[in-house]
Amino acid sequence: MAGKKQKVKGTARARSENIWGWLFVLPTMIGLIVLNIYPIINTIKQSFFKTGDFGRGDIFVGVDNYVKVLSNSETWDALLATFKYAIIEVPFSIAISLVLAVLLNRKMRGRSAYRTIFFLPMVCAPAAVAMVWRWLFNSEFGLLNHILGAKIQWVSNPKIAIYAIAVIGVWSIIGYNMVLFISGLQEVPHDYYEAASIDGATGVRQFFSITIPLISPTIFFVCVTRIIGALQVFDLIFMVMDTGNPALQKTQSLVYLFYQSSFVERNMGYGSTIVVFLLVIIMIITVFQMIAQKKWVYYS
Amino acid sequence: MKLRKMMALSLAGAMAVSLGACGGGGGSESGGDGGSGGGDGSLSVMIWDTYQEPGLTEIIGDFTEETGIEAEIQVVTWDDYWTLLSAGAQGGSLPDVFWMHSNEAERYMSNDMLMDLTDKIAESDKIDISKYPEDITELYTYEDKNYAVPKDVDTIALWYNKTMFDEAGLEYPTADWTWDDLYEAAKALTKDGVYGFGCSATNNQAGYYNLIYDMGGYVINDDKTASGYDDPNTIKAMQYFEKMIQEGIMPSQETMSESAEDVLLGSGSLAMTTQGSWMLSAFKENEYIAENCDCVELPKDAASGKRVSIYNGLGWAASADTPNADEAWQLIEYLGSQEGQTKQAELGVTMSAYEGTSEAWTGSADFNLQAYLNMMDDMVIRPYSRETVTWENDCSEALKKGWTQEVSMEEACKNAAAAMNATLEEENAG
Known part of the structure; x- marks a missing residue:
């Protein structure tokens, strides 16, 4: 049996x-x-429809929405702004948090206090963070301009607004990246450093020759998740910028554009098309990262 | 072996039960949020203006005392309000009673989301539909059926900083002012980081719409098929603002988008701005404004002699499929009745829609509020169509470029008209 x-x-x-x-x-x-x-399948389905009010009376329109999205200059502006944001946020947040993680991985006084302080922005509600930064950046009454004695329009000048937003992004994500790096660093055996110092390697040399290669899997993980996260930026822009802001068109991200179309103008089909477009872009970038990792990530 | 299996099974059973409980809990919670799940007679009421909450809570308290029907107000911000409401409409869980706005009304009415109040109004001895401004009733009428009882009316007036006028040795604005007088005064008041007048590219109803209609222009034509932004009179009106931008009398669009006109007025950086009557509650609470500012009728256009106020009014609507239909109607009836409307005005919540009840509102704060009532002599309803939100956004997007002088105001207006016409064409085709 x-x-x-x-x-x-x-x-x-x-x-x-x-x-x-x-x-x-x-x-x-x-x-x-x-x-x-x-929801993913539904969104993809919706992108082929001209959606009616309250989910009723959807009409199949084929690739009409895609033609409209791709021929609209707004989409390309938004894509550019999204990339600009990611290009600032990802490298800076990784570099800064990596250095912080190494510094805070040593034995030192008040280590947990420092770790807590750097992690705090992560605990704050994004909306609250954005409101505070909005005030800091305010061109009339903001603290930043007050200190500088200038009248720089940080968040309403189309040329610099996206970078100002990216600074907020870097500030709020450092703590999270740092915690991931610290956990990666604790996996690195201490013997390597001892051997290296006996051989006469300086701290900087150790950092580049031992630390970075050995935690490269963590760096890779942070890199992939942060790029995806950065390409989906929405809340900061939504909270910091008003609809009357002249910099909005050059600063709104794809997700912001999606929100605007789907939930403000209630054009769900068009909005869905924008996120499918974003999904494809994220997938392409991630595939490239997966291929590239073979060149620089060491799994022991 | 058997024992282990039994234990595993009972464990799995317990998990399933707890999962079920989770689901149940979640379900009832979301029902409570959406509101219509109740059926216990307590009504959910949703509004978007925090400033009106205390007054309305008081009125609803009186209603509860009179009828024994409980109702609870939930306030969400303007943007979230429409997101929540449309999600609620799609999922069949609208609040029992809520505000309706001309921007969105037709979408809800044409999809049978709102309770048909026609018969109830006809039978009611408290509601007489002829007592409300016709335009506002019209906003909430679709195919000859009424879907909301008018709640309030709002008009626009000019706010100015008395202290700045005193310091500059200028006479305060009066009801006889023309827009040219305003320009001269604004020019004289612009100095030392203070701007004379402010009106941003997104301030349509309380701002440039008024001047457009004063000068004989229009925003949307009567049968809602074409934009009026390319009308020569409309462009002329918009160029009035362009001149102020170019001469630095008006703060830049960048500045106004970060700190709106009311904020600039309340911080002493702006001498004059036009504001809607709905701002009163906020201004009352601002110490600086209460001390230094006052309001007066809008200026007239010198050539046409017209002094138009754009006006609008909200309506109280109910969900079409609320299980508390009777109670919801009683609440709306109470809020729309002469008694409820008078209370609303007395408490300074807003001006009321019911004929003759707004007089009480003028005494609710220490400003020249009579100006807002006087503005009711020549009113134009806020331009709207089915897709108001879409073309309003497109237009302010186009006009922003005029405000920042990326393009001339004339070109910005023409761009706005083109975008708006495209939306209207689609709207009328579908």
Whole structure:
């Protein structure tokens, strides 16, 4: 009896483990399917429709929405702004937090206090963070201009607004990256550093020759997730900039544009098309990163 | 073996039950948020203006005392309001009673999201629809059916900083002012980091719309098929603002987008601005404005002699499929009745829509509020169509470029007209 079963599906035990395995991942899977996968499919479907009010009376329009999105200069402005944001946010936040992580990984007084301070921005609600920065950046009454004695329009000059926003982004994400790097650093065996100092390597040399290669998997992980995160920037722009802001057109990100079309102008089909466009871009970039990792990421 | 299996099974069972409980809890919670799940007689009311909340809570308190029906107000910001409301409409969980606005009304009415109040109004002895401004009733009428009872009216007036006028030795603005007088005064008041007058590219209803209609221009034509931004009179009106921008009498669009005109007025950086009556609650609470500022009727246009106020009014609407239909109607009836409307004015919440009840509002604060009532002599309803939000956004996007002088105001107006016409064409085709 048992032998017969084995031929078909392995032992009773393996089969039972199989069932239990599935049962235990089921809650997560249901969550993923209901909250992520189904909406993704629905969004892609919606991008081919001219959507009616309140989800009624959708009309199939083929690739009309895509033609409109891709031929609208607004989309390309938004894509450019999104890239500009990512180009500032990702490298700066990684570089700064990596240095901080190395400094805070040593034995020193008040280490946890410093770690807490740098992690604090992560705990604050993004809306609150944005409101404070909005005041700091205010051209009339802002603290920054008050100190500088200037009248720089940080967030309403189309040339610099996106960089000002990116500074907020860097500030708020440093703590999170830092914690990830610290955990990566703690995996690095101490012997390497000892051997290196005996060989006469300086701290800087150790950092580039030991630390970076050995935590490159962590750097890679942070890099991939941060680029995705940066390309999806929305809340900072939404909170800091008003609709009357002349810099908005050159600063709004793709997700902001999506919000504007989908939820303000209630054109769900057009909005869905924008996020599908963004999805494709993110996927392409991530694929390239996956290919490139073979060149610089060392898995021990 | 058997024991282990049993235990595992009971564990899994417990998990499933707790999951079920989670689902149940979540469900009832979202029902409470959306509001219509209740059925216990407590009404959910949704509004977007925090400043009106205390007054309305008081009025609803009186209503509860009179009828025994409980109701609770929930305030969300203007932007979130429409997101929440449309999600609620799509998911069938609208609040019982809520505000309607001309920008969005048609979308909700044409999709049967709102309760048809026609028969209820006809049977009611408290609501007489002829007592409300016709334009406002019209906003909430679709295919001859009424979907909301008018709540309030709002008009526009000119706010000015008395102290600055005193210091400059100028006479205060009067009801006889023309827009040219305003320009001269604004020019004289612009100095030492103070701007004479402010009106941003997004301030349509309280700002440039008024001057457009004074000068004989228009924003949308009567059958809502074409934009009036390319009308020569409209362009002439907009060039009035262009001149102020060029001469530095007006703060730059950049500045006004970071600190709106009311903020600049309240911080002593702006001498004059036009503001809607709905701003009163905020101005009352601002110490600087209460001490230094006052309001007066808008200026006239010298050539046409016209002094138009754009006006608008909200409506109280109910969800079409609320289980508390009767209670919801009673609340709306109370809020729209002469009694409720008078209270609303007395408490200084807003001017009221019901004929003759707004007089009480003028005494609700220490400003020359009579100006707002006087502005009711010549009113034009805030331009609207089904897709108001879309073309309003496009227009302010185009006009912003005029404000920043990236293009001339004339060109900005023409761009606005083109964008608006495209939207209107699509609207009328579909």
